[in-house]
Amino acid sequence: MSDEDLLLPGTESREFGAGVVGVCDVCHKRQAVIILNKERFKLCVLDFLNKSWIKSEEKPAAFTFPFSSSTDFIRTSAVPGGVLHAIRLKPSKLVKHPLVMIVPDPVGVSTQNIEAAVRFARAGYDVVMPDTGRIPGLSFVVDYVLDRGTRFLKGAVLLPASRRLRLLRVMDACRRHVLQDDMIDPSRQAIYGASYGATFALAYAAESEGIKAVALAYPYAVTPLGRLASISAPVHAVYGKKDRRAGFSSDLLARGFSSWGIEYSTTVIPGVDHNFLGRDETSYRVRGAEKGWQAILDFVHSRFEPPQAATPNLPPGVLVTAPKTVGVTSH
Numbered sequence: 022m023s024d025e026d027l028l029l030p031g032t033e034s035r036e037f038g039a040g041v042v043g044v045c046d047v048c049h050k051r052q053a054v055i056i057l058n059k060e061r062f063k064l065c066v067l068d069f070l071n072k073s074w075i076k077s078e079e080k081p082a083a084f085t086f087p088f089s090s091s092t093d094f095i096r097t098s099a100v101p102g103g104v105l106h107a108i109r110l111k112p113s114k115l116v117k118h119p120l121v122m123i124v125p126d127p128v129g130v131s132t133q134n135i136e137a138a139v140r141f142a143r144a145g146y147d148v149v150m151p152d153t154g155r156i157p158g159l160s161f162v163v164d165y166v167l168d169r170g171t172r173f174l175k176g177a178v179l180l181p182a183s184r185r186l187r188l189l190r191v192m193d194a195c196r197r198h199v200l201q202d203d204m205i206d207p208s209r210q211a212i213y214g215a216s217y218g219a220t221f222a223l224a225y226a227a228e229s230e231g232i233k234a235v236a237l238a239y240p241y242a243v244t245p246l247g248r249l250a251s252i253s254a255p256v257h258a259v260y261g262k263k264d265r266r267a268g269f270s271s272d273l274l275a276r277g278f279s280s281w282g283i284e285y286s287t288t289v290i291p292g293v294d295h296n297f298l299g300r301d302e303t304s305y306r307v308r309g310a311e312k313g314w315q316a317i318l319d320f321v322h323s324r325f326e327p328p329q330a331a332t333p334n335l336p337p338g339v340l341v342t343a344p345k346t347v348g349v350t351s352h
Contacts, residue, residue, distance in 0.1 A: 088112045088142035092152070095198045099190035106152040107195050108135075110142035111204075118147040119209035119325050120199060122192060124222040126215070129154025133215055133238075133299040137317075141213070144318055149199045151191050192225050209233060209325045213317070215298060216267070217241065219258070227252045234324035236317045238298055242270040246277045255284035257320040259313045261293035261304075288316035 088110050095105040108130065112118050121141045125134045130152055138148045200207055211234040214222030219240030226235045227249045237258040243249060256278065260268055271287055278285035293309035296302040300310075 086113060088139075090142075093149075093198060095194050097190075097194035099187075099194045100156045105191065105194050106155045107198065108138065108148075108150045108152055109199070110138050110148040112142060112145050112147065114145065115204070117204055117206040118145060119211065119321075120196075120205050120207075121146045121148050121211045121213055121321070122195060123148060123150040124188075124192065124212065124214035124218040124225065125150055125153050126218050127153070127221075131215075131299065132301045133296070134218065136298070136300065137213055137215070140314055140318065141321075144322075146211075146321075147199065147202070147205050149195045151195050153191070156191075188221055188225055189228055193229070196231075207231070211236060211321050211324070213237070213321075215239065216296060223249055223252070223256070226254060226256075234321050236321050238313065238317065239264055239267040239295055240270060240274070241267050242273040242277075246273060249274075249277060249283075250281045252278075252281075252283050255286075255324060257286045257288070257317070259288045259290065259298075259316050261295060261297045261309065262289050262291045263294045266295040286320075288313070290316075 091109050091111075093107045093109045095107055096103055097105050099105060123134055123137055123141075125131065130150065134150060138150055141148050196210075199205060210231050212222045212226055212232050213236045214220070215238035219237035220243055222235060222237060223240060224243060226232045228251065230253070232254045235252065235254050235256040237256065239260050240258055256274075258271060258274070260271055262268075275285055275287075277283075290297065290309045290312050293306045293313075294304040296304045297306050298310050298313055299305055
């Protein structure tokens with residue numbers, strides 16, 4: 022949306038230097054603004070609420086979005102047709118970024134998958150997510166029916182070898198593609214999924230190296246549970262207190278992870294049910310959702326503290342104090 026879309030009617034054609042009422046590029050509030058740049062930037066100069074000049078360290082310039090989005094076309098034999106569509110969100114800041122892979126739902130990318138991608142990207146993570154709904158020749162609807170059936174019958178999701186192999190190949194194609202980018206820090210990789218996507222994220226983490234954090238929203242357990250014993254990264258899951266669909270899985274996962282020595286933690290949000298992060302779900306609750314997203318981001322942030330600088334080779338007796346580590350912060 023351009024500035025002109027936000028201004029009051031009749032102010033769209035004002036010339037450079039004119040004072041208008043609209044939305045400021047810096048504070049994003051509708052108030053008095055002055056056009057300081059002929060092309061884009063409008064900066065508020067007077068606040069009518071407190072009759073004082075607004076002080077800002079921002080320089081008059083075009084607004085830079087915190088991230089860019091694109092569809093990457095990945096050539097791979099992992100999918101029919103040889104081309105995998107992947108949704109990519111890249112932060113604008115020119116530093117090396119951690120990588121977060123998002124495992125979508127079996128039937129395709131959902132709104133809460135998109136929201137997860139946006140939240141991670143805004144927090145400074147490079148995000149990649151395969152667009153499973155656009156893979157020709159694969160019936161993810163059938164997969165969804167099978168997942169629901171085995172969950173009702175066995176209390177967990179059955180992941181046969183053929184499906185695990187297909188998942189590994191699709192996700193690995195995405196990882197290999199994005200890791201070619203010099204702006205990604207390969208030592209900081211996480212994976213995220215919600216509901217059935219979270220279950221697949223667990224399966225992928227169990228058979229892949231390099232994953233340092235597994236963040237999940239209301240995952241289901243898998244059967245047999247022992248397929249998850251090889252997970253090497255800490256796992257954190259967010260559940261709703263009223264979730265009867267996936268809540269039981271937390272106990273199953275906790276017992277299994279404890280016996281295998283895998284770090285596992287949960288955040289239980291009171292008053293919400295399954296899929297409470299999904300804005301298009303009847304179970305969506307904004308306060309609970311915000312708490313859930315914050316718990317997910319806090320967990321991933323905590324796992325990605327940059328390593329301390331290596332101690333240089335110095336003569337014996339010279340003491341060097343290593344610098345303090347600083348965690349990833351939101352931009």
